[in-house]
Amino acid sequence: MALPLTLASAAATATTDARLQAVMQRLEAGEAITLAAIGGSITTGYAAQPPREQGWAALLARSLGPKVKLVNAGVSGTDSAAGVQRLQAQVLDKAPDLVVVEFGVNDQWLDPAVRGSSYEAILRRLLGAKKPPAVVVLGLTQQGNQARDAVDVQLHLAARYGLTALDFGRWMQARVDAGQDRWAAIYDAEPVHPNGSGHQRIAQALGETLRAAARGPAVATPLPEPLFGRAHEFTRMLAGDTLKPYQQRGFERGGEAHPEWTGQLPGWVSTADGAEAHFLVWGREVAVFHAESEHYRNLEAWVDDGPVVTLRGQVPERTGYLGWHYTVVGRDLEPGAHLLHVRVKRDEWAGSGRPASLLAVMSAGIFPPELHPSDFVRAPLSAATGLIPADDPRLRWTGRIGTAPGARLMAWSGSEMRARFTGDRLALRLAPARGGINHFTVEVDGRRHALALRGDGPAEWRLPLKTGTHELRLVKRTEASQAEALFLGLRLAEGGQLLDPPPARALKFEFYGDSITAGACNGDIGEDQYADLSTHDGTRAYGALTAARLGADYVGIAVSGIGITATWDQLLMPQVWNRFAPRLDAAVAPPDPRAPDVVLLNLGQNDHGFPASKGQAIAADFGARYLAFVRQLRARYPQARLVLLMGGMSAPQEQPAIPHAVQRTVQTLRGEGDAKVWSYRFQAFAWAHPRIDVHAQMADELTAFLRAEVLK
Incomplete structure (x- = not known):
């Protein structure tokens, strides 16, 4: 029995974005449309029989009429971080008119520091396409409308972008509260994947939501500023032939490829305890997409000289089921190229002969030059006292450093200034001297920050820090024939002190x-x-x-x-x-x-x-x-x-x-x-x-x- 419209729409947004209303009007006029659904195993129809014919996406397409062409871009075990990597090929290239986005359950297991950015990037890339489709957010939870962390983020984003959304957990709970349904009726042996009846309920709720949207007030919402940043709008995936280590020992081509990921090729696999592989990668965030099951071993990985992260391949709870996971290895990296290092972890499974496998490397934050992020804030020169001059003897200089009135000339790449200081912030006074943009690496306590010296005239570049004692390296990256810069001094926080410099290297x-x-x-x-x-x-x-x-x-x-x-x-x-x-x-x-x-x-x-x-x-x-x-x-x-x-x-x-x-x-x-x-x-x-x-x-x-x- 269909839920009364007033109760059904209570779980959906109250307004309709103009694109969706236009698509529904075309459909009612008898025009053909293309419907795309992107998500995880629930979108593939898992637990419905047969999945692709009886899953919610197929049921919804049929309920909307014979003029609806379905593109099912569901891939089991993938979350929005993997979804944004496949969005272009599997959704946007199909020129859909309407896209339903479902990642509520799988994003619950995605790194919380990633899922807001990756899900928002899917919405922004859809809405920013040359021919933007109408977008509907489908918020699915597990049995009993729990857990809701990921879904609540997704629904919040839907509201921010003026999109129609269905909170299925709320929709279903309203039926349960009205005595019209039971959660147990739509799940069988486990609480993650709805059964055939569950898929019918999802399709029913979506159909009601779309039809209600066709009659609701239409609102055209301009694309807002991102809430979680733009890193996942700019991605790159290395897989198949493009996933080539520049050095490796003990790995070989192979491992199970994702059977539902169109065109996916095997990655690298090893049973050797000492296997290792090294890859050239790019981006502010680097993640490994790897297999996990009760039969796999763990890997560990790190970016450049960063911390080692375990890639959990040995997952006992994946009994009888091969899964896939997006594990972040490096985040908040300096923009640009990096080296990813992967090795088989020496743990209790050493010598077991079990395989360890990685399928792809997924990077985010490969920004175009005009969007390069910076941890620094550019400010005009301060007239306050306390500027530490460039010739202060407590600043240690390395390289061929020139002099200028009140300044040091940093021309040759590798020119370096080192210092130690106390306080909770730092301001570097710099000025371009010749050429184009000067790029620097500013390393504070071992963490690298990129600084691009743009514009005319001197400025102060401010960086907030935690209170304490800090060690600074300012190193010019750009070669001398392309740009030169003047270092005019540095300013510390009130009460901060410049200390004796680090010792010269041996x-x-x-x-x-x-x-x-x-x-x-x-x-x-x-x-x-x-x-x-x-x-x-x-x-x-x-x-x-x-x-x-x-x-x-x-x-x-x-x-x-x-x-x-x-x-x-x-x-x-x-x-x-x-x-x-x-x-x-x-x-x-x-x-x-x-x-x-x-x-x-x-x-x-x-x-x-x-x-x-x-x-x-x-x-x-x-x-x-x-x-x-x-x-x-x-x-x-x-x-x-x-x-x-x-x-x-x-x-x-x-x-x-x-x-x-x-x-x-x-x-x-x-x-x-x-x-x-x-x-x-x-x-x-x-x-x-x-x-x-x-x-x-x-x-x-x-x-x-x-x-x-x-x-x-």
């Missing part, structure tokens, strides 16, 4: 090179590009990584496109190598009072690449000019160990003159009695600019070489 390395050493394009997705320099990060380049691993201060003198005999721009390295910035009007820097322990040179890619792009050969005197430049380095650093590097890109493989010149230089210097010179050729390389995964492999190689041959 070693000092100085790198000279081109775009490879500068980290150009190392965070790019797809093709190399120079339009958005936020993805170019000198702090994630192989030289900076090697220095960090060996406890060394890092100085990076690197320019994209530069060489010794050829350049893509105007200047050659011998013209700018000893200056405060890569321009002829920059002053020559005096030797640092603390000489580097190791000087490393990696040039030759552009000496080959630029003439090759014009069909020409490398300069005939490349070897002689390479040797002459190395002699200049030796003259500046008479006691340093010199390491002549080759590679990271393809030039040493394509042009024999490069390794020949490097080897001949080493032989010549050693023949003259210089015993502190070595060469090393990288095995890791990329045909385009290396991304951070290749840089990590290069750092692995170089760290091992320096330890074994140079620093012993």
Whole structure:
């Protein structure tokens, strides 16, 4: 028996969005529409027989008439975090007129810190589509109208976006309270999946809600500001052939793919106790989509050098049922590229021979440049007293740092300021000096924050902190040829104190090179590009990584496109190598009072690449000019160990003159009695600019070489 309309609509929203009313009017006029349903196993029709024909989505489509085409995008075991990853291919590409969104039950098990953002992103992507469909929120709970945490968030979002919503738990409870129904009648052996009768009730309630909406007052609601942020509007999934580890041991292609996920391919699986795999990923949030059942083992994973998270694959309560789970491994990450590390967890299941499996890596927060979030607030210069000047001796500077009136020039990528202070906030006074946007990494107590220095003139960039003692690193990411900046000082909270600086690191390395050493394009997705320099990060380049691993201060003198005999721009390295910035009007820097322990040179890619792009050969005197430049380095650093590097890109493989010149230089210097010179050729390389995964492999190689041959 149908519930009276007044009682049924009490569980639905009181107004109708104009899109839904228009769709219902088209349907009543006999026009054809496409209805899409996206959700988990309840949307697939699980527990109805047969599911796809007797589930609520199919029943609803039939009840609305023969002109309704159904797209059932239900996938068992998926929540809104996985749903937003498949929304485009499985829903939006079908050009639906009406979409019903159901994730109330599965989102109850989703990380509470994720489910608001991921569910809201589904709504925003539907409503922001080129042809926005009408959207209805279906709030399902388990038997007895519990638990409601996820559903209440979803209903709140529906109201915020002016959408019609059905609170099925409330609808059903009203029937129970009226003596017209029983919860036990719509569930069988377990309280999660409604039986066939339950699916009939859901379809009935939705049908009543839609028909009531056709007669209700229509409201056109503009897209509001997001309540939970926009990270899950910008996602990327690595699965199948795109889920390729840059290093792995003990894993193999395989594992069970999701049978309901159209086009889903096997991921990676292992039964080996010591298996591990490493992936290049992007985004502010990185999650692993993995299998779970009573027969699987646990994995553990971490992003960059973040905390280790257990991926629970061994789930005894999944008896007889293979499930899937979205486990967040890294959140609130610095925007850009990251390294995801996964290994089989050594626990009580070690040696069991059971498999551990991951199916996909899902990332969120891959923002376009204009939406890059920042933890900093830009404020005009404060006239208050208490500004700590740039030349305060309690600030420790590393790198080739220039001077200007009342400021320090930060040109070269890797230029670093370190400090210790107390208080609950920090303000950095900075000004752009030349070029485009300057990108910095501001690390406070080990947590990295991205700072993009935009606009004209100086400003103060404020960061709130917890009260206490803090350690600060301000590191320039953007290479010197693209942008320069001035550091004008810092301001602490009232009562905050600048303390003695952190100690200098035990070693000092100085790198000279081109775009490879500068980290150009190392965070790019797809093709190399120079339009958005936020993805170019000198702090994630192989030289900076090697220095960090060996406890060394890092100085990076690197320019994209530069060489010794050829350049893509105007200047050659011998013209700018000893200056405060890569321009002829920059002053020559005096030797640092603390000489580097190791000087490393990696040039030759552009000496080959630029003439090759014009069909020409490398300069005939490349070897002689390479040797002459190395002699200049030796003259500046008479006691340093010199390491002549080759590679990271393809030039040493394509042009024999490069390794020949490097080897001949080493032989010549050693023949003259210089015993502190070595060469090393990288095995890791990329045909385009290396991304951070290749840089990590290069750092692995170089760290091992320096330890074994140079620093012993």
